Amino acid sequence: MQLQRQLRVVDPMMDTSASLKIAFATTDMKQVNQHFGSARSFAIYAVSASQATLLEVAQFGRLEQDGNEDKLAVKLSALQGCGAVYSQAVGSSAVQQLLRMNIQPVRVDPGSRIAELIDALQEDMQGSTPAPWVSKTLAAQGQTDASRFDAMEDEGWQE
Template identity: 50%
Template sequence: MDDKTTVQVAFATGDMRHVDQHFGAAVSFAVYAIDPDSSHLVEVTQFDRMVMDGNEDKLAAKFTALDGCIAIYCQAVGSSAVNQLRARGIQPIKVTPDARVSDLIETLQEELRAGPSSWLARALEARQRPRDEQRFDAMESEGWSE
């Protein structure tokens, strides 16, 4: 797999074949490494069953499981979780009920071959750009505040 075009994406799934879970209540994520010509399962992370009660502290384990992923495919995701995912550079993608993981992988591969959509192009570009850990130092030194 070519590292420049290999991406990691996660699928919220209970049966490892379909995207059949809501992000916040997902029982597991299947993480795949995908490039234009191949894909392979990297990891499956399982979670305890959760009640969807709006308690966002329960999402920390899910965010941790997505480290290195550019997207999470799920049936639904709350607006606060969407904001937190995007802040981490992870694109939430809502799919139709019981969408097949294999079909979604194939569609992503076709997009990688033909030219990525705007969200995928941004994700690929961000991966190749080193994160500037000092990016806010200049504002702080000037006395910037909210």
């Protein structure tokens, strides 16, 4: 199996530095309707607390669900830099590989609408206690709460 087509959207107005890169296993770009291992395509978005922008779409060739884990390599490569991937289901081996890449697998109900999932993620990002994987991913990207500098300023500076 190989990557058949990859479309990247270039938006010079989008500030992706304050966003999470999130993938959705989908065939129609509207709902999550694919199992991770057999996903024919991923829609990858930059999601911040206030906006979401489609960054790219990766489409893959047809593949068999035969337990051959080598077929995941192309998909994992396409998800490089993502903080999470939403799918209907994901196998245990794929979960382990995703977590090693610091990508959180998120299982959702069949037909979950991508727009609604993005809205829920944005609400979570705006809240005082986001989901642990959101906090971890933001921290790994150096996007933690700016108020942490207030405590450092209160400590003062001594040379």
